[in-house]
Amino acid sequence: MVAHLLRLRFALLVNGFRRSVWQTIGFAVGAVYVLFVVVLAVGGVAALGLGSPDLAPDAVVTGGAVLVLGWWVLPLLFFGQDATLDPQHFSLFGIPARRLTAGLALAALVGIGGVALVLVSLGWSLAWLASPALVPVALVGGVAGVAVAVLGSRALTSTLAPFLEARRAREVTSIAVLVLGVLGWLAFVGTTGSGGSFDSRDLGPVIERVATVAAWTPVGAPWALAGDVSDGAWAALLARVAIVAATVAAAWWAWTRALARAMVTTSRPTASGSQQGLGWFARFPATPTGAVAARTATYWLRDPRYAGSLAVVPFMPVVLVVVAGGDLSSPLLLVAAPLVAMLFGFSLSNDVAYDHTAFALHVSTAVRGVSDRLGRVVPALAVSIPLVVAFALASAGLTGRWDLLPPVLGLSLGTLGVSLGVSAVVSVLYLYPVPKPGRAPSSNPPARP
Amino acid sequence: MAVHGISLDVPRGSFYGLVGPNGAGKTTSLSMATGLLRPDSGTVHVGGRDLWADPDPIKRSIGVLPDGVRLFDRLTGAQLITYTGLLRGMDRATVADRTGDLLDALDLADDADRLVVDYSAGMTKKIALASALVHAPQMLVLDEPFEAVDPVSAANIREILVSYVGSGGTVIVSSHVMDLVQRMCDHVAVIAGGHVLAAGTVDEVRAGRSLEDRFVELVGGRRTTEGLSWLRTS
Structure with a gap:
């Protein structure tokens, strides 16, 4: 069974290349890039292991904890869990859930991300280069780390998937995590000094402190096993092994249970809805341009993919505040309005790709190009002009630079126009892969020309 | 290449059936005939006008x-x-x-x-x-209009189409249901592998036999062996 699933995963990967040359090139570029990052990460740790053997183990614990945490949380946020081996595809075969768990867990390692995870986890055992006898222990820890990362990630996504399906829930989660991330960064900046710049000599104690705490959490424990052996802290070692074992067991159990449930439920029903009357179609003028505008407005409200691409816009100013070091009167904030204008305009650049093959309707009805383009821009302008003006006013007010309001307004509205215009052209010339209609806004489409 | 050398003449006011096995090139042909897919070579004329020379006015009809x-x-x-x-x-x-x-x-x-x-x-x-x-x-091009449609609705649709043709409209349908095409259409073309195997009025094409038999004969591929010998429950 396990071998079958692995072979299936390989076959899917290889067949993906047969479909298009560009996908193969994209894969190769991605693989080279990731390999580069892996070599950097492993090489850095190995150098640290030889250069400052005291710091290297703590660095590995911190890095490992971040790695596992990323493996757990990122698929949740961006729902990028690859769906090529969707467990529901196996529901007709009557495979015991436990064997499916084992097969899918190993199959998850086939692919750029999985291979990189394994390479980094095993490579980090080189942190113990100064005392080679401990490298095998660290290898065991690395394998445990991979198990915790993969099983934990699958357990989390499959358990939480039903709750995250709802569009609101996912938006709220993404926003909550973003806010948490920003707060975390502010706290980090606050504790390590000021202005976001810190001396590299300060880094050692910080890593040490983080590592001490992280080593007692499920995400950090696997990476600390070799350190315990080195210190001869057998009680601590036993406790950490127990933490790792309990995490793996709990994740295995949760994922198996979720798989067993997925075997006997049909695919999740799509968000159903209804609308009395014609909605926007009754409000916009009865022309082709008006119709396209009404359709676009309806989609913005009803298709989560549009909401997803807009959700990031209000957070740009937050990011700016962070970059400014929390200083609300920093003149840097004046960039917010033009930045929002640019991002907003860019969100239209995948419009035709979002239509998918439904665009055939525009082709077969021989809609004039002007109507199609204008209709898509009108609702965007209706939303973005007040938004951009509000940002310009707010930034002028906060920084107290009312004298700069006219240029900021001019720059912002000009940027908005240029950005929308460029997007209108680009969205026709270059279609880049986007989530299909009905898929989660942040699901990762395979690269396709 | 999905389609090569398809040449069909659809008379105005006819009810034209397009039949062929899976992958025969029906959808590709219809896409090229309706302005959705630009052909590499060849022309499409609708009502005497070249569609691909100026698609928009023709698409509107x-x-x-x-x-x-x-x-x-x-x-x-x-x-x-x-x-x-x-x-x-x-x-x-x-x-x-x-x-x-x-x-x-x-x-x-x-x-x-x-x-x-x-x-x-x-x-x-x-x-x-x-x-x-x-x-x-003035012309309807329908790719598999009866697929997955329940019998009552299919009968309603058929009635709408027949009365449309009666009023002078032209209909082109593709279908896998030979019986339906034989009863409903007055002209039919059989295509397979991107080629036209037979075309003309339904009576000409079926030559005294049922359209289904004639189709199988033209397209080939029926097996007369025992089939899947292991697929037996007893």
């Missing part, structure tokens, strides 16, 4: 039901028909009247306010057909 393309399915049924009508440049009152008529005629009135994404396969087919009809085209 054709109603298309494409197969295998998505609809704007986040709209409700009524919104989708309205959208198509307005894209065709019709005025609001006419669109509203015809939307109501079409929803009634295709048994979709109760589902007019539901999102198309929640429709069943057959209902989706019917709403797409309604969108193709809304601007009262």
Whole structure:
């Protein structure tokens, strides 16, 4: 069974290349890039292991904890869990859930991300280069780390998937995590000094402190096993092994249970809805341009993919505040309005790709190009002009630079126009892969020309 | 290449059936004939005018039901028909009247306010057909219009199409249901592997036999062996 699933995963990967040359090139570029990052990460740790053997183990614990945490949380946020081996595809075969768990867990390692995870986890055992006898222990820890990362990630996504399906829930989660991330960064900046710049000599104690705490959490424990052996802290070692074992067991159990449930439920029903009357179609003028505008407005409200691409816009100013070091009167904030204008305009650049093959309707009805383009821009302008003006006013007010309001307004509205215009052209010339209609806004489409 | 050397003559006012095995090139041919896919070579003439020389005016006179393309399915049924009508440049009152008529005629009135994404396969087919009809085209090109449609609705659609042809309209349908094509169409073309195997009036093509038998004979591929010997329950 396990071998079958692995072979299936390989076959899917290889067949993906047969479909298009560009996908193969994209894969190769991605693989080279990731390999580069892996070599950097492993090489850095190995150098640290030889250069400052005291710091290297703590660095590995911190890095490992971040790695596992990323493996757990990122698929949740961006729902990028690859769906090529969707467990529901196996529901007709009557495979015991436990064997499916084992097969899918190993199959998850086939692919750029999985291979990189394994390479980094095993490579980090080189942190113990100064005392080679401990490298095998660290290898065991690395394998445990991979198990915790993969099983934990699958357990989390499959358990939480039903709750995250709802569009609101996912938006709220993404926003909550973003806010948490920003707060975390502010706290980090606050504790390590000021202005976001810190001396590299300060880094050692910080890593040490983080590592001490992280080593007692499920995400950090696997990476600390070799350190315990080195210190001869057998009680601590036993406790950490127990933490790792309990995490793996709990994740295995949760994922198996979720798989067993997925075997006997049909695919999740799509968000159903209804609308009395014609909605926007009754409000916009009865022309082709008006119709396209009404359709676009309806989609913005009803298709989560549009909401997803807009959700990031209000957070740009937050990011700016962070970059400014929390200083609300920093003149840097004046960039917010033009930045929002640019991002907003860019969100239209995948419009035709979002239509998918439904665009055939525009082709077969021989809609004039002007109507199609204008209709898509009108609702965007209706939303973005007040938004951009509000940002310009707010930034002028906060920084107290009312004298700069006219240029900021001019720059912002000009940027908005240029950005929308460029997007209108680009969205026709270059279609880049986007989530299909009905898929989660942040699901990762395979690269396709 | 999905299609090479297809040459068909569809008389005005005919009810033309296009039949062929899976992968024969039906959808490709119809896409090229309706201005959705530019052919590498060859021409398409509609009413004596070259379609690909100036597609837009001709597209306005054709109603298309494409197969295998998505609809704007986040709209409700009524919104989708309205959208198509307005894209065709019709005025609001006419669109509203015809939307109501079409929803009634295709048994979709109760589902007019539901999102198309929640429709069943057959209902989706019917709403797409309604969108193709809304601007009262002079020619209808329908790719698999009866697929997944229930028998009652199929009979209603057939009646609509027959009366449309009776009033001078031209209909081209592709289908796998030979019996339906034999009863409904007056002309038929059999295509396979991107080539036309036979074309003409239904009576000419079937040559005294049932269309299904003639189709199998033309296309070939029927097996007379025992089949899957292991697929037995006893």
